[in-house]
Amino acid sequence: MPSEPSQSGTNGQGRRPDRAAHSAALLVAMLATWLLLSGYFEAFLLTLGAMSCVLVVAIARRMDVIDRESFPIHLTARLLTYWPWLLKEIWLAAVDVTKRVLSPRMPISPTLIDLEATQRSDLGQVIYANSITLTPGTYTIRIHENRILVHALSREGAESLAGGDMDRRVTALEAG
Amino acid sequence: MLFAAATIALLVAMGLALARAFLGPTVYDRILAVNAFGTKTVLMIAVLGFLSGRPEFLDIALLYALINFIGTIAVLKFVRYADLGKGTREHDREALR
Amino acid sequence: MELLRDILAWGLVLGGCFFTVVGAFGLVRLPDVYTRIHSAGIVDTVGAGLLLAGLTLYGGFTIVTVKLLLILAFIFFTSPAACNALANAMYSAGIKPVLAKDDEGGGS
Known part of the structure; x- marks a missing residue:
């Protein structure tokens, strides 16, 4: 390519x-x-x-x-560095959700959180929203005018997402 | 041996997904369960291909992965609008004008 | 070398099966639709990923590998879209998620 x-x-x-x-x-x-x-x-x-x-x-x-x-062939080169990071996040989140599902007390605290997507293009926002969904424990319910409504299985998951690390990475991916 | 174990594990998982599809309670539970069941079916076909030594099964798994997605979206659209043609007719009318 | 590859393939396939069963178990155990989607997400990403990676390793690099990777790519691209369509439809239909109370302390 x-x-x-x-x-x-x-x-x-x-x-x-x-x-x-x-x-x-x-x-x-x-x-x-x-x-x-x-x-x-x-x-x-x-x-x-x-x-x-x-x-x-x-x-x-x-x-x-x-x-x-x-x-989006213009993203190819940067996607190759983004995907390994995303896979690592998916793995960590999956282990966390697995622990919560299997533990007898089931320590879940479902949370709705409204995030800002700082990406400029629709494509960037879709990449961000789909990255959130792919990571177990959080998924996008809807995107509206730069605001992303996210459902998180635990409060910790919502907080780590609100920290904005993934948002910054996707914005960097989009802008280069 | 490995593939037999994987097949059994997938069957257990499929049984659990079916249980959720039967229990409901909302229609969205059932759609979610059927979607999850479909993903497991794809994995099952792939493993079965290895189990029986016929990798041609993978073509079927490939197709099933796509049909599963389209099917989920179609059922969701039908549940929401009770009309699979929603949106297209307006679009066609615009295009003809 | 051969042995190492087989052991790794076994580990990946069994790991994938473990996560698939856990995801299906969560589908039954978790309390409401919104939380069950998380559980289904594990099957779509880690379960399918590990299982298909194990099969890839087991089969060696042939045309079969390409097909397995394509299946994995399709699952990875379609599952968030389906999941989002489902969540959006539920939310628009007015189904309210069960949320944790603020004073409860929630997770662990």
């Missing part, structure tokens, strides 16, 4: 300039998926696969669904 295509749009709205790069990336990704999933390497079948990939890209372009938001 191309790591960092040059882009002029700053805030997720600049769609036209990088459409060709996104279409190409989508085509490459689909060809790779087709090859890996089918496992056939005969000329006839390869041609059919390539044709169907080109057809799908053409349809996607016509539907106007190829843009920075649906296919």
Whole structure:
């Protein structure tokens, strides 16, 4: 995948300039998926696969669904450093929730908390909200105007989220 | 041996999810239970593929992972609006204008 | 080397099974819908993650590995969306979450 295509749009709205790069990336990704999933390497079948990939890209372009938001290749490099951190958080949170579920007294304290999302683009906010949801023990109920309503299984979980570490990381991810 | 143990564990988990689907009490409990059941089904198909030495099962698991998601969203939309076409007709009318 | 890989694969698969069963158990044990979603979340992330990672390790690197990783990616991308759709639908329908009282001290 191309790591960092040059882009002029700053805030997720600049769609036209990088459409060709996104279409190409989508085509490459689909060809790779087709090859890996089918496992056939005969000329006839390869041609059919390539044709169907080109057809799908053409349809996607016509539907106007190829843009920075649906296919964020500009984030690829930074996502690779964000995901390991997220996986670590998921692991720690899962162990915590497991302890709470299994302990006889069940020390849970369900909490609703309203957080501010400091990301500028919709995509950044969605990444933040989905990161919260992926981490066991907290999930997003809704996003409205930069405010995220979160349900936490324990007060400690809500407090650690309110500390804003994840929020800062996602904002850095989005802005670079 | 390992895969037999994994299959049994997954069956236990699926039984617990089914219990929640039967107990309810709200419709959202049941949807959640069915969604969790679906995730376990995906894992189960993958493990079964290894258990019986037929990795082609993974293609089915792959499809099931997607169908599970679409199914959950469809049922949620139906419960909420009692109408799976909600939103699309207005959109079509806009597009035709 | 072979032995080490097998032991690691066993550990991952059994760990995944453990978290899956715990998640399902929480689905039955926890008191209301909003808290049960947390429990289902464990199955979707850690349970599926460890189990499929174990299978990947066991199978060695072939086309099977790619399919397992794709399944994992699909689960990781779709589960928060489904979970959020469910929570949002419940909240909009007016179902109130059972919350901890402030004076109770709550968790541990």
